[in-house]
Amino acid sequence: MLKPVTPKPTTHTPYRGRLAPTPTGFLHLGHAATFRTAAERATTAKGTLLMRIEDLDPLRCKSEFSTAALEDLRWLGLRWDEGPDVGGAFAPYTQSQRRDLFLKLWERLRDGGFIYPCKHSRRDVELAANAPHGDEPLFPKEWRPPPDAGRTSPTPRGENWRFRVPDGEIVSFLDGRLGQQTFVAGVDFGDFIVWRRDDVPAYELAVVADDYAMRISEVVRGEDLLKSTARQLLLYRALGWEPPAWWHTPLLRDASGRRLAKRDGAMSIRELRRRALSPEEVWALTQ
């Protein structure tokens, strides 16, 4: 019998938070707003804030975007207080240098029978699920291999590895801002990728590995990741770890109501700096 996936209310002390940009483009106002909330919550709790660059995707991430993100956040006045020491300043933690940790967890999940190798690509899943636009396609359950598939694989390389979600199980958690959140495994989300066939650890695995390893007590991030939190709770349970607390921030929208995204270059902090706005003026735009 599985333990329920409702985490007990957490009383983590001391407070440890993180800023976790993905360097696939310049940061925009939405990132700034989320990071400010993360910084404020750490300061209010007299806690520690760290910086982690989530640069696992070698095709989409670029070091120039990491450099720009750090520079833009410093220019906005944000600071973090932990990380490798580089001449008196704190360097960020960098996920691309932490592959060994992610691989160990892949092994644990494989040994525990929680994950399986899968020939089907994301595109196959999209086509099969025929999901209405904007909805996330569910991995078809009939594509699942037998329970012991992959148990003897020495390496994740060459296939997508998916987490077998407990169908119909309710995953709920308390969000610090939004209150109780509830998702149903196998309905709201299906078997999700933990390791990609191009041999890159997937976001859900890496973020859980690092938040746990870095003893993060509260995760502050955008509301677009609420469903990911439900997936991640399944990983925490599979690994036997206590999850952090959660705080999801509102998403900023442009004048036409569209969610800000990295592709909207005009709203990047870079661009606003180039137009000679001051940090105060940029902050004012996030209100």
Ligand code: GLU
């Ligand atoms: N790196 C992710 C992003 O930039 C955020 C992940 C997280 O906060 O868990 O969207």
